[in-house]
Amino acid sequence: MIQIDAEKCIGCGTCAADCPFASIKIIEGKASPGKWCLECGHCTAVCQQKAVTLLGDYDPLEIIEYDPKKFRIEPENLLNFVKFRRSVRQFTDEPVSDADIAKIMEMGRYTQTGANMQGLRYIILTTETLREITPIALKTLAELDIAQVDKKTMRVPYQYLDFQVTWKLWYQVYQKNKRDLLFHGAPHALLIVSRACNEVDGCFNIGHLELMINTLGLGACLMGFGTFAFAMSEELKKIIGLKDGESVIFSLVFGHPKVEYLRTVNRKKVRYEKI
Ligand SMILES: Cc1cc2nc3c(=O)[nH]c(=O)nc-3n(C[C@H](O)[C@H](O)[C@H](O)COP(=O)(O)O)c2cc1C
Incomplete structure (x- = not known):
């Protein structure tokens, strides 16, 4: 379940648009939580106003602000x-x-x-x-x-x-x-x-x-x-x-490995189709 700080909420609907259960509604210009909640935290993560808190066994202090310079991984590196x-x-x-x-x-x-x-x-x-x-x-x-x-x-x-x-x-x-x-x-x-x-x-x-x-x-x-x-x-x-x-x-x-791999290995060709 979530709590919405009515002082901070500007009723922009960003949280409602991203709620997987479409549970959050905008009522009289403020976001209002519904009955169904996955506790996924999307509403907390998208809110510009930091108006949403996830209740229950969760620590609001562990939330981190996104910084692309620090957190982006180059696709080639990942691959x-x-x-x-x-x-x-x-x-x-x-x-x-x-x-x-x-x-x-x-x-x-x-x-x-x-x-x-x-x-x-x-x-x-x-x-x-x-x-x-x-x-x-x-x-x-x-x-x-x-x-x-x-x-x-x-x-x-x-x-x-x-x-x-x-x-x-x-x-x-x-x-x-x-x-x-x-x-x-x-x-x-x-x-x-x-x-x-x-x-x-x-x-x-x-x-x-x-x-x-x-x-x-x-x-x-x-x-x-x-x-x-x-x-x-x-x-x-x-x-x-x-x-x-x-x-x-x-x-x-x-x-701790006791072996070092010096190069990649072969794999079968990928099987996929676009239909
Ligand atoms: C679902 C799964 C189960 C596996 N079980 C074993 C296992 O019981 N013993 C083992 O030595 N390796 C196990 N492996 C490792 C595979 O043998 C290994 O991923 C595969 O040979 C390809 O080698 P790589 O991981 O170095 O690319 C398992 C891998 C997967 C994905």
């Missing part, structure tokens, strides 16, 4: 940043600082969610927890009874089940020489947790988090198989303290 980004699977043991983790979390907080639900939470696994989890996750995947997996309620693509031969091999490698081909021996994992069926929010969010991680000079690798292990193991859910109805909807591993 090249994405072209040079690689999935990192070799890490040093150095833990990521709390300051960097806070920046990654801030990226997650500001990534948009469907209907502005903001229903995600995060778990960051320390090296100690990740090392505890690794053999359990590998064993879960290697020994999964595929016939018992309910594909309808699975939260990740059931095509992952085709990889069981690989997972068996990974578990053998781990048992033999402790080489971790699942979490790549990373110092941290980041899990996105949610109650609702909002996988799309989770996938979108993880993409932004990965970009932020790269911006900080760190490296990350998305974890489809790791996410699947959390879906399949009650033991893992217990260790990370999932509450009733919650699930890990996506995850990644991250840390």
Whole structure:
């Protein structure tokens, strides 16, 4: 819900025009909030008079004024940043600082969610927890009874089940020489947790988090198989303290890279049509 300062409001209608639910009306020359509010904050962001405040669990002091000189990203830079980004699977043991983790979390907080639900939470696994989890996750995947997996309620693509031969091999490698081909021996994992069926929010969010991680000079690798292990193991859910109805909807591993990529890679030609 929003509050409109009638002293400041000049009834220009800018907020009403940008309200996704057309909920704000101009009544007797002043903006007036309606019943429906996504709490998206567009009205706060467009108001020239700074007359609109979002009520509830929000801090008006964190609002930043837009400055194109500071905040614009050149398209070529963004494109090249994405072209040079690689999935990192070799890490040093150095833990990521709390300051960097806070920046990654801030990226997650500001990534948009469907209907502005903001229903995600995060778990960051320390090296100690990740090392505890690794053999359990590998064993879960290697020994999964595929016939018992309910594909309808699975939260990740059931095509992952085709990889069981690989997972068996990974578990053998781990048992033999402790080489971790699942979490790549990373110092941290980041899990996105949610109650609702909002996988799309989770996938979108993880993409932004990965970009932020790269911006900080760190490296990350998305974890489809790791996410699947959390879906399949009650033991893992217990260790990370999932509450009733919650699930890990996506995850990644991250840390300081022990590899340097000197150039971009090839990709298939883009398929698109204009109709
Ligand atoms: C949805 C998704 C799930 C992934 N899961 C894994 C995974 O479980 N293990 C892994 O090593 N890489 C995983 N990856 C990384 C892909 O293998 C990688 O993005 C792809 O090979 C292209 O390489 P690049 O990211 O360096 O461009 C995943 C990527 C995506 C987008």
